[in-house]
Amino acid sequence: MTELSKTGAAVGEPSPSDAPSAFLEVRDLKVHFPTDDGLVKSVDGLSFQLEKGKTLSIVGESGSGKSVTSLAIMGLHRLGARGKNVQMSGEIWLDGKELVGADPDEVRKLRGREMAMIFQDPLSAMHPYYRIGNQIVEAYRVHHDVSKKVARTRAIEMLDRVGIPEPGKRVDSYPHEFSGGMRQRAMIAMALVNNPELLIADEPTTALDVTVQAQILDLIRDLQKEFGSAVVLITHDLGVVAEIADDVLVMYGGRCVERGPVDEIFEQPQHPYTWGLLGSMPRIDRETSDRLIPVKGQPPSLINVPSGCAFHPRCPYADIPKGDVTRTVRPELQQVDGGHFSACHLSQEDRTRIWTEEIAPKL
Amino acid sequence: MTDTKKQEQGPADGADEREVLLKVEGLVKHFPIKKGILQRQVGAVKAVDGIDFEVRRGETLGVVGESGCGKSTMGRVVTRLQDPTGGSIHFDGQDITRLNAAGMRPLRRDIQMIFQDPYGSLNPRHTIGSIVSAPFRLQGVEPEGGVKKEVQRLLELVGLSPEHFNRYPHEFSGGQRQRIGIARALALKPKLVVADEPVSALDVSIQAQVVNLMDDLQQELGLTYVIIAHDLSVVRHVSDRIAVMYLGKIVELADKTSLYESPMHPYTKALMSAVPVPDPKRRGAKSDRILLKGDVPSPISPPSGCRFHTRCWKATEICKTTEPLLLELRPGQQVACHHPESAEDQAPQDTVLLSAAKEAAAGARGTARPATTDPQPKDDQEAPTDK
Numbered sequence: 108m109t110e111l112s113k114t115g116a117a118v119g120e121p122s123p124s125d126a127p128s129a130f131l132e133v134r135d136l137k138v139h140f141p142t143d144d145g146l147v148k149s150v151d152g153l154s155f156q157l158e159k160g161k162t163l164s165i166v167g168e169s170g171s172g173k174s175v176t177s178l179a180i181m182g183l184h185r186l187g188a189r190g191k192n193v194q195m196s197g198e199i200w201l202d203g204k205e206l207v208g209a210d211p212d213e214v215r216k217l218r219g220r221e222m223a224m225i226f227q228d229p230l231s232a233m234h235p236y237y238r239i240g241n242q243i244v245e246a247y248r249v250h251h252d253v254s255k256k257v258a259r260t261r262a263i264e265m266l267d268r269v270g271i272p273e274p275g276k277r278v279d280s281y282p283h284e285f286s287g288g289m290r291q292r293a294m295i296a297m298a299l300v301n302n303p304e305l306l307i308a309d310e311p312t313t314a315l316d317v318t319v320q321a322q323i324l325d326l327i328r329d330l331q332k333e334f335g336s337a338v339v340l341i342t343h344d345l346g347v348v349a350e351i352a353d354d355v356l357v358m359y360g361g362r363c364v365e366r367g368p369v370d371e372i373f374e375q376p377q378h379p380y381t382w383g384l385l386g387s388m389p390r391i392d393r394e395t396s397d398r399l400i401p402v403k404g405q406p407p408s409l410i411n412v413p414s415g416c417a418f419h420p421r422c423p424y425a426d427i428p429k430g431d432v433t434r435t436v437r438p439e440l441q442q443v444d445g446g447h448f449s450a451c452h453l454s455q456e457d458r459t460r461i462w463t464e465e466i467a468p469k470l
Numbered sequence: 471m472t473d474t475k476k477q478e479q480g481p482a483d484g485a486d487e488r489e490v491l492l493k494v495e496g497l498v499k500h501f502p503i504k505k506g507i508l509q510r511q512v513g514a515v516k517a518v519d520g521i522d523f524e525v526r527r528g529e530t531l532g533v534v535g536e537s538g539c540g541k542s543t544m545g546r547v548v549t550r551l552q553d554p555t556g557g558s559i560h561f562d563g564q565d566i567t568r569l570n571a572a573g574m575r576p577l578r579r580d581i582q583m584i585f586q587d588p589y590g591s592l593n594p595r596h597t598i599g600s601i602v603s604a605p606f607r608l609q610g611v612e613p614e615g616g617v618k619k620e621v622q623r624l625l626e627l628v629g630l631s632p633e634h635f636n637r638y639p640h641e642f643s644g645g646q647r648q649r650i651g652i653a654r655a656l657a658l659k660p661k662l663v664v665a666d667e668p669v670s671a672l673d674v675s676i677q678a679q680v681v682n683l684m685d686d687l688q689q690e691l692g693l694t695y696v697i698i699a700h701d702l703s704v705v706r707h708v709s710d711r712i713a714v715m716y717l718g719k720i721v722e723l724a725d726k727t728s729l730y731e732s733p734m735h736p737y738t739k740a741l742m743s744a745v746p747v748p749d750p751k752r753r754g755a756k757s758d759r760i761l762l763k764g765d766v767p768s769p770i771s772p773p774s775g776c777r778f779h780t781r782c783w784k785a786t787e788i789c790k791t792t793e794p795l796l797l798e799l800r801p802g803q804q805v806a807c808h809h810p811e812s813a814e815d816q817a818p819q820d821t822v823l824l825s826a827a828k829e830a831a832a833g834a835r836g837t838a839r840p841a842t843t844d845p846q847p848k849d850d851q852e853a854p855t856d857k
């Protein structure tokens with residue numbers, strides 16, 4: 108849908124000519140899928156920036172648009188059969204190049220070396236009938252003019268770095284012969300083999316035990332140190348976020364509801380959904396109460412997105428802001444202070460009061 | 471099963487009196503490695519290598535352990551989706567070790583598995599409406615109010631809505647696919663559910679919703695769960711008892727309080743110490759994390775004796791030569807170790823540390839320090855006779 112993307116870019120406030128200074132900048136990104144039941148607005152106006160060497164964690168509800176955003180940055184929505192069924196608009200700037208309106212072939216050349224992705228579903232990203240080693244070899248040779256033998260040595264080295272035991276013996280296995288976590292690590296090896304400048308890691312450690320997880324996080328840190336790579340880390344594991352993120356972006360219903368430095372998100376969160384998230388967490392460093400407390404109610408429909416604030420049907424504080432504003436006016440991101448933004452109609456006093464009196468003591 | 475349920479209400483305490491639903495003895499699963507044109511077997515991946523455990527009705531057994539240690543394989547063999555290489559499996563009093571597909575069919579209603587890889591386990595050509603109604607069709611079950619209504623109710627329970635009914639698996643997010651697998655597994659209210667990382671792809675709020683749902687079903691219907699997960703805070707929350715696996719073996723099996731508060735196997739202890747805590751203030755303050763040194767050994771050629779000896783900071787000569795048995799060292803706590811934590815040493819005569827262990831210990835002492843009971847595990851544990 109390139110026509111739409113062009114118009115989208117023209118409609119959005121900044122003209123495509125003002126290339127941003129940030130290494131990665133996403134502006135008013137929209138990704139919609141037409142289905143028989145209606146238009147699914149998976150991502151609906153998302154903006155953020157990321158500098159080299161920094162890590163942005165995206166957290167948020169399952170189904171809130173995190174993976175769809177990553178696939179958009181990677182230019183993967185417009186491929187193959189999928190491409191017919193997507194409407195994209197907005198701008199994605201990577202190192203001075205705009206990608207939404209770019210020729211898919213140009214974007215393809217960036218994949219692997221400039222930007223690489225660790226996919227949430229390893230099986231969807233790997234070919235089931237090719238040996239794991241060969242898949243890594245291919246990924247490497249696309250960007251490096253080396254012999255198969257050299258590439259194979261590199262593949263084994265990468266499998267070793269992600270902690271696959273006896274990599275020399277396992278390199279010729281097929282994906283189904285690996286355990287879930289081993290497949291995930293093989294995919295990480297594939298994504299890191301070219302030392303990408305932008306790494307998008309979509310739930311990279313979900314299948315890994317804590318020790319291996321720590322090893323993978325170290326590996327990502329090394330990549331950042333050595334190559335100054337920018338990292339977008341999507342995870343629902345707030346322990347991982349606390350450990351590795353510089354900034355955090357919280358998504359709900361296809362939009363960003365809160366964004367800020369990691370310390371502030373944990374210590375001074377401003378949005379009721381973020382509060383709900385922190386409150387549902389089982390923590391090993393605290394006593395367990397008998398029941399976990401989920402955010403009440405159902406995730407929002409992305410076809411008939413709730414009016415006003417999309418969180419209002421589930422928000423315990425929806426009635427505090429005066430009038431019907433919560434149900435009629437969509438809250439935009441407002442600066443709290445510094446780099447901290449939140450999209451909520453509650454006044455600053457209300458938010459501070461609710462957080463300090465009601466939420467924080469229960470965490 | 472309905473008649474036994476009444477007195478089962480309330481988990482942990484009555485655990486011992488409840489009857490055994492699943493009994494696994496000496497379970498082994500090896501995958502042959504074949505080479506060359508003749509496809510001769512040159513070795514085997516010893517994914518599961520002799521494990522014993524029981525699960526009682528209405529109970530939740532958590533299973534944790536390093537990636538690749540054989541958890542999913544154990545799950546698939548126990549639910550008889552794969553054939554065991556050795557050992558036996560009894561379900562509800564019946565020996566199911568050698569049942570073929572036809573023999574298993576009537577039991578499929580009672581034994582369900584939630585797969586680790588939702589993407590690979592959902593047929594890409596079917597809508598989720600038809601995926602979740604399949605169990606009803608296959609088993610010829612007509613729920614009250616009709617299949618469609620029941621399926622919608624199930625989907626809603628896991629946080630999906632009617633607008634998802636006609637969509638195909640690739641049109642879902644990772645966590646949504648995972649929830650489809652859960653809805654499908656719970657559809658027929660089975661007796662035993664083996665759930666392999668059932669909530670790993672879910673945000674904490676939906677995770678809480680799903681955990682509560684599984685809890686409710688257990689309370690209402692007396693479901694029995696084996697939950698495989700690497701998220702130790704989730705495991706602690708859901709389990710009555712927990713089995714810790716290492717390289718195809720169970721190294722510790724205990725009720726959750728004992729396991730979390732006083733782990734006895736060195737590997738369990740290391741595992742517990744490495745959990746990331748959601749608090750950016752504590753970043754870098756990893757003083758109590760035990761970093762396991764050395765490579766993860768391969769299940770193709772596991773180390774002799776205790777399989778953990780190549781990475782254990784307490785290993786002595788006996789650890790290299792003699793496999794420790796899984797013994798009940800405290801009521802409700804089974805441990806396979808010659809030199810367990812906070813318990814009488816099983817091999818006090820053997821005091822010389824292995825060189826590998828010395829290095830590991832040095833590493834462990836430098837970066838970190840075993841957290842809880844004995845900060846100098848080596849010295850005072852090795853020579854208990856002096857006291």
Ligand SMILES: Nc1ncnc2c1ncn2[C@@H]1O[C@H](COP(=O)(O)OP(=O)(O)OP(=O)(O)O)[C@@H](O)[C@H]1O
Pocket residue numbers: 140142147148149167168169170171172173174175176227409640641642643644645646671672673
């Ligand atoms: N091809 C598609 N057609 C229709 N809807 C889609 C399609 N792909 C994704 N969606 C929907 O878009 C929403 C966002 O999906 P996305 O995969 O980005 O979620 P996510 O935030 O990554 O969630 P999770 O944490 O569960 O992985 C979901 O509600 C999903 O159902």
Ligand SMILES: Nc1ncnc2c1ncn2[C@@H]1O[C@H](COP(=O)(O)OP(=O)(O)OP(=O)(O)O)[C@@H](O)[C@H]1O
Pocket residue numbers: 283284285286287288289314315316501515516517535536537538539540541542543544586769
């Ligand atoms: N079909 C197979 N053929 C060969 N090897 C296999 C096969 N299935 C599993 N394995 C091997 O068996 C071992 C155990 O795998 P399993 O999937 O049970 O691990 P796991 O404990 O579930 O790990 P994870 O936490 O990563 O999912 C691994 O080394 C794996 O490579």
Ligand code: SF4
Pocket residue numbers: 378379380416417418419420422423424425426428433438450451452453
């Ligand atoms: S805008 Fe209203 S409904 Fe939305 S989060 Fe804020 S208080 Fe809740």
Ligand code: SF4
Pocket residue numbers: 735736737776777778779780782783784785786789794806807808809810
């Ligand atoms: S002390 Fe010996 S037996 Fe115990 S875990 Fe360490 S190596 Fe194994």
Ligand SMILES: [Mg+2]
Pocket residue numbers: 173174175227309643644645
């Ligand atoms: Mg996702």
Ligand SMILES: [Mg+2]
Pocket residue numbers: 286287288541542543586666
């Ligand atoms: Mg597994």
